[in-house]
Amino acid sequence: QVRLVESGGGLVQPGGSLRLSCSASGRTFSSYAMGWFRQAPGKEREFVAAISWSGGSTYYADSVKGRFTISRDNAKNTVYLQMNSLKPEDTGVYVCNVRGTGYWGQGTQVTVSS
Numbered sequence: 001q002v003r004l005v006e007s008g009g010g011l012v013q014p015g016g017s018l019r020l021s022c023s024a025s026g027r028t029f030s031s032y033a034m035g036w037f038r039q040a041p042g043k044e045r046e047f048v049a050a051i052s053w054s055g056g057s058t059y060y061a062d063s064v065k066g067r068f069t070i071s072r073d074n075a076k077n078t079v080y081l082q083m084n085s086l087k088p089e090d091t092g093v094y095v096c097n098v099r100g101t102g103y104w105g106q107g108t109q110v111t112v113s114s
Contacts, residue, residue, distance in 0.1 A: 002026035002103055004096050009108030012086055016112070020081040022096030022105055030074035033099035036081045038110070040092040049081060050099060064090070086112045 008020040022034070035050035049070040050059045058070050069082040079096060093107040 004098070004103055004105035006094060006096055006105045006108040009094060009110045011111045011113065013114050014087060014112055016086050017082070017084045018086065018110060020083065020094055020108060020110075022079045022081075024077045024098070024103075028074075028077055029098050029103075030077070032101070034070075034072060034079040035097045035099050036070060036079075036094060037097060038090075038092040038094045039107075040089075043092075045095075048094070051079060083110070086110075088112045 003025045004022055006020060006022050008018060010018060012018055031053050033050055033052050036048040037045050038048050039045040047061050048064055049068055051070045051072050055072050060068060067083065067085045070079065072079040083090065091110060091112050094110055095107040096105045097103065
């Protein structure tokens with residue numbers, strides 16, 4: 001059974017940092033691109049960042065460019081999202097996705113508030 005499990009969310013003050021992790025089990029995804037999405041209350045899910053299978057290419061939403069960094073460790077079947085200079089508008093449930101498949105995690109809550 002394939003599972004994607006996100007962790008690392010929490011409550012942080014504006015300007016703070018968090019590092020999210022998405023660990024996959026059940027099969028290896030080292031040949032797939034991976035992505036992070038988020039959904040704020042009352043809003044649709046939106047793209048945040050993606051990374052190619054090798055990690056050589058990364059893509060970001062304009063709203064997070066320069067503040068967030070996506071990376072992966074294929075040996076650990078894990079993808080990360082380092083989030084710096086967090087803003088209240090970054091609040092939401094962050095979920096990871098294996099690009100091109102229907103595999104999604106359950107998400108981890110990120111709340112940016114003073």
